[in-house]
Amino acid sequence: MSTRTWVGRLLGAAALAAACAAAPITAVQQPATAAVVPHGTTAAGEIRALWVLRTSLTTPASIERLVRSAQNHGFNTLLVQVRGRGDAYYRNGLEPVPADLLRQPAAFDPLAAVIHAARAADLRVHAWVNLNLVSSAVALPPAREHLVHRHPDWLMVPRDIAQELAAMPVDSPAYLGKLARWTRQATDVEGLYASPVIPAAAAHTEAVVRDLARRYPLDGVHFDYARYPTERFDYSRAALAQFRATIRPTIPGGRRQALDTEERIDLFAYPDAFPAEFRNFRVARMTALMTRLRATVKAELPDAVVSVAAAPDRAEALSRRLQDWGAWISDGLVDAVAPMAYTQEPAVFARQIADARAAAGPGAVWAGIGAYRLSPQETIANIRTARQLGADGVILFSYDSLINPRQSAPGYLSTVGRAVFSDRRSTSDGTR
Numbered sequence: 001m002s003t004r005t006w007v008g009r010l011l012g013a014a015a016l017a018a019a020c021a022a023a024p025i026t027a028v029q030q031p032a033t034a035a036v037v038p039h040g041t042t043a044a045g046e047i048r049a050l051w052v053l054r055t056s057l058t059t060p061a062s063i064e065r066l067v068r069s070a071q072n073h074g075f076n077t078l079l080v081q082v083r084g085r086g087d088a089y090y091r092n093g094l095e096p097v098p099a100d101l102l103r104q105p106a107a108f109d110p111l112a113a114v115i116h117a118a119r120a121a122d123l124r125v126h127a128w129v130n131l132n133l134v135s136s137a138v139a140l141p142p143a144r145e146h147l148v149h150r151h152p153d154w155l156m157v158p159r160d161i162a163q164e165l166a167a168m169p170v171d172s173p174a175y176l177g178k179l180a181r182w183t184r185q186a187t188d189v190e191g192l193y194a195s196p197v198i199p200a201a202a203a204h205t206e207a208v209v210r211d212l213a214r215r216y217p218l219d220g221v222h223f224d225y226a227r228y229p230t231e232r233f234d235y236s237r238a239a240l241a242q243f244r245a246t247i248r249p250t251i252p253g254g255r256r257q258a259l260d261t262e263e264r265i266d267l268f269a270y271p272d273a274f275p276a277e278f279r280n281f282r283v284a285r286m287t288a289l290m291t292r293l294r295a296t297v298k299a300e301l302p303d304a305v306v307s308v309a310a311a312p313d314r315a316e317a318l319s320r321r322l323q324d325w326g327a328w329i330s331d332g333l334v335d336a337v338a339p340m341a342y343t344q345e346p347a348v349f350a351r352q353i354a355d356a357r358a359a360a361g362p363g364a365v366w367a368g369i370g371a372y373r374l375s376p377q378e379t380i381a382n383i384r385t386a387r388q389l390g391a392d393g394v395i396l397f398s399y400d401s402l403i404n405p406r407q408s409a410p411g412y413l414s415t416v417g418r419a420v421f422s423d424r425r426s427t428s429d430g431t432r
Helices: 003-010 013-021 060-072 110-120 159-166 173-185 199-215 237-250 253-263 269-273 275-300 314-321 325-330 346-360 376-388 412-420
Strands: 047-052 077-083 124-130 133-135 220-224 305-310 336-341 364-369 393-396
Touching: 047 124, 047 364, 060 077, 060 110, 060 412, 077 110, 077 199, 077 393, 110 124, 124 199, 159 173, 199 220, 199 275, 220 275, 237 269, 237 275, 253 269, 269 275, 275 305, 275 325, 305 325, 305 364, 314 325, 314 346, 325 336, 325 346, 336 346, 346 364, 346 376, 364 376, 376 393, 376 412
Parallel strands: 047 077, 047 393, 077 124, 124 220, 220 305, 305 336, 336 364, 364 393
Antiparallel strands: none
């Protein structure tokens, strides 16, 4: 069965109604966020953006420096990380406020402050939202209302320890502890991930995005970690139950009975019997979440640009991360894709951006450049290559590393800005 067939089934009325019925985590109600400056006129054209980590949003002074630096060096767009690990770098949200923001006065709202300052500087602001990655595995969130403590049953599970975890009560400290310890030892997994397969988890993510889009006059919403850690996730009990419920009606009765019997002693009975379908099912659930999130953003902010950070190799993204970004951009689920072409090899960078441009069709491609690994001259060369290949913009990762003298050459942004941005004027909105 094709991935699109699975998407159609998963977005059917019954499945969608069940997903939307799940209640999201809610925080203690507080007064509404203070009004921010309305969306103003901004220069349009080539996207010249910076990925800005949440650590640069913790004080009014750091935000002032950010906006001044971006404006002075020719950038026109800020992708600010307002959900890093299932937290809220803004006020009155649905998730816990991080400790470094709690030290600031309650009236300080980082996202509102960025938007206010950026409007005055004629810069666009996109909310950068980490979707499935919700926690470090090294240090679990201290807030007891955090998703990982409230709903460990929403977390993705690797096949490697799924059988062991299935024997534990999901709400026991031992369950979360074992998952965190295994993740810390896995070199290819960044932390704990929430599952797009589980309806309640997907509904919570949608609620977080709706709250952001409803309360802030954003120019765009940028999704990151819209994927599985690796293809060996999600073998959680809840995810396997979802797969079983989806595929079981399509199986002849005798085969169903045999698999039900086998499942009593083998958690993997259904996914192992239908490996291609299980892969398609997980891909489709991620695509279904992206479909819902686009609709949510556009309902609140019709003109906002929906973009996604993506693994640069389309085939590997699909096979290894179960991230079908090629279909998302070609089918219009996202307006722009940002392939994270962080290679230090110019030829590889050129190939990755060319492939993304070919896959995107009428959608926009923003070339993601790992400037933190490159000299200013190498970054300049990549920007010029991206332009030659028809990219609609570039994003540098990351502002925070490039202004840090211990990580980058002095005057990095100034050098890049003078070389490639000083004479660039805008003529469009950065999307095709």
